[in-house]
Amino acid sequence: MADRLTLEIATPTRLVVTASVDEIVIPGSQGYFGVLPGHAPFLTTLGIGELMYRAGRDERYLAVSGGFAEVRNDKVIVLADTAERPEEIDRARAERARERAERRLSGRTDEEVDYTRALAALARAVTRLMTAGRLG
Numbered sequence: 001m002a003d004r005l006t007l008e009i010a011t012p013t014r015l016v017v018t019a020s021v022d023e024i025v026i027p028g029s030q031g032y033f034g035v036l037p038g039h040a041p042f043l044t045t046l047g048i049g050e051l052m053y054r055a056g057r058d059e060r061y062l063a064v065s066g067g068f069a070e071v072r073n074d075k076v077i078v079l080a081d082t083a084e085r086p087e088e089i090d091r092a093r094a095e096r097a098r099e100r101a102e103r104r105l106s107g108r109t110d111e112e113v114d115y116t117r118a119l120a121a122l123a124r125a126v127t128r129l130m131t132a133g134r135l136g
Contacts, residue, residue, distance in 0.1 A: 002037045002074035004020045004021060004022060005021050005023075005024065005037050005075060006075040006076070007019050007020075007021045007024060007053055007076050007078075008075070009083050010077075010079055010083075011067075011081065011082060016080075016083045017053070021053045022054050023035070023036055023053065024051070024053045024054075027046060027047045027048065027051060028044050028046060028047055029046060031047075037074065038073050041072050042071050043068065044068065044071075045069075046066055046068060046069055046078070049065075050062070050063060050127055051063075060085075061085075061086060062083050062131065063082070063083070063131040064078070064080045064083045064084075065080065065124050066082065067079045084128065084131065086131050086132050086134045089131060091132045094125050094128040094129045098126060098129065101118050101121040102122065104121075105122065
């Protein structure tokens with residue numbers, strides 16, 4: 001059994017992370033799950049949330065949404081619709097997106113509201129703000 005995992009995170013436009021890690025916590029569509037070396041293989045869909053990976057005591061975070069994760073005993077491949085590091089997130093834009101989604105969900109708008117879409121937008125904005133806040 002391997003003592004570390006190879007992690008690859010990619011979006012349709014770029015390779016975001018390639019690293020050797022000790023642990024990964026991923027937002028699956030049915031909830032968060034953790035992966036350690038030697039994990040049973042499986043394939044799952046991603047939800048919206050914060051992905052964490054750890055090498056030694058160093059923890060890193062990404063805001064991710066949508067896509068797939070393939071877990072093997074020694075490798076995890078994440079193909080995400082979006083993946084952003086904390087320093088890549090525009091906090092002001094994320095805050096505006098959160099406010100817009102909250103307005104739609106509260107009914108304080110004249111437009112027809114797609115609640116499922118508005119909830120997803122709110123979850124993405126809150127995740128982006130949480131991840132951006134890790135910069136300090």
